[in-house]
Amino acid sequence: MTWLQLGKNLLGQLEYLRIGLINTFDPLNFLMILIGLAVGILAGALPGITMLNAIVLVLPFTYLMGIVPSLLLMTSIYCGGVFGGSITGILFNIPGDPMNVPTTWEGYKLNKKGFVSKALGMAIMCSAIGGFLSALIMTTASPPFAKVALSFSSCEYFAVVFLGLASVVVIGTRSIGSALISLFIGMFLASVGMDDIYGVSRFSFGSRILETGINFVTVLIGLFAIGEVLDQLSLKTKEETGNFKVRPKTELPRFKEIWILRNTILRGLGIGTVIGAIPGTGATVASFVSYGVEKQISKHPEKFGTGVWEGLAASETAINGSTGGAMIPLLTLGIPGSGATAVMMGAFLLHGIQPGPLLFTKSPESVYTIFVGMLLCNLIMILAGLLTAKFFSELMRVPANILGAFIISFCLIGAFALRNDMADVWFMALFGILGYFMRRYELPIPPLVLGLILGPLAESYFLTTLIGVENDFTIFFRRPVSACLMIISIGLLLMPALRRMGEKRKKSSEAK
Secondary structure: OOHHHHHHHHHHHHHHHHHHHHHHOOHHHHHHHHHHHHHHHHHHHOOOOOHHHHHHHHHHHHHHOOHHHHHHHHHHHHHHHHHHHHHHHHHHOOOOOHHHHHHHHHHHHHHHOOOHHHHHHHHHHHHHHHHHHHHHHHHHHHHHHHHHHHOOOHHHHHHHHHHHHHHHOOOOOOOHHHHHHHHHHHHHHHOOEEOOOOOOEEOOOOOHHHHOOOOHHHHHHHHHHHHHHHHHHOOOOHHHHOOOOOOOOOOOOOHHHHHHOHHHHHHHHHHHHHHHOOOOOOHHHHHHHHHHHHHHHOOOHHHOOOOOHHHHHHHHHHHHHHHHHHHHHHHHHOOOOOHHHHHHHHHHHHOOOOOOOOHHHHOHHHHHHHHHHHHHHHHHHHHHHHHHHHHHHHHHHOOHHHHHHHHHHHHHHHHHHHHOOHHHHHHHHHHHHHHHHHHHOOOOOHHHHHHHHHHHHHHHHHHHHHHHOOOOOOHHHHOHHHHHHHHHHHHHHHHHHHHHHHHHHHHHHHHO
């Protein structure tokens, strides 16, 4: 391609971006962005009401609108929803969605240290930066990213998920053994029900309730929301319950504070965008991988889980960084990169439009309007996040018993609404009690949640790969990308042991 052709392509993109900017500020389109952000942040923040559920609920209403306002509404819910769960995670130690769990580990500890205002502000800024830059990458580099993601097979997918498991197996725990036990319990719980590959019922013991499986959102609500409420109510004094007499305010970080974390933010952005562009992974994997990598390369990994800014920034940047990445395969290849983009693909098909390479030639104005809309959405999210955080901060002044009753009531509704099944409510209560005792005896909860979330993905990709190669386990180390990821994963698992060996040698040499 000559320089003249490159120049023409660049001018063409700039022209489409100009048209997209004009279309975005159309009253209806701009209104959809504002409504989508509000709905997304609230849905992400409220336990049991996930961002994906919110997108599904608005899908029927988009039939009456054009494709551009429909997609702007859903992308705004998407961007707002992946951030919303961090608010309740930081304030109440209750993540709104599985992807917000790493944020909760650091954010709530920062809250207990007295940095709740700065923690909320840092989460908002890192989310906005990650979302804006990933949308910018999506705008300029969609075709190359899509080609890389398309080349991935189930072998590479398994390696990515395995990296997610390996990078967080010792996060926030004092004992690797207890973390592994918790992780395997989570993976076992995830295997209850119908096997996706062979269609065989496992560990159900003839029970209809167990045959449908254990929904990971139900476990998440129980372990974190119900378990946290029981733990807080068991404390005797108001100071111990975490209620604030003074209304906490959201304090945006200064440029100097952001600049100190620039490397963490860039790593989170890269991990989030790349993992988001891989179909079937999404924000949850990106969040845990980014947090785990940041811990392993830190000079003070023992401080993670006690309230460190690097952990909070890594998680939040990767979560919103995955939004732009997940849109790349949808728009350029017609392949959803996540559950949310799968619903968005349904909106395309609902309006008779097939997403893919031809979309850029047949409806470039619509595509670039979506690009500009996501950029604008992440900028407006700073203001929307401040307003939402202020609303939820008011709840921190409510007495612990009243607030606990409110949270439990909402969790009951959310658990039942997942599948309209009372079994989910009973499972939530059971895991709520389990979460309480795990807190009391300082057993690690995060590995259990990770095993429950990533276990089914790992199993599916692992078995699919082996079926295709006649059980040749070496395939994971014979493909370049998967081999690199597997080696990194093994290195992360061995790093704590190697670090302890190095510390022992250092102490022995100093003693001599």
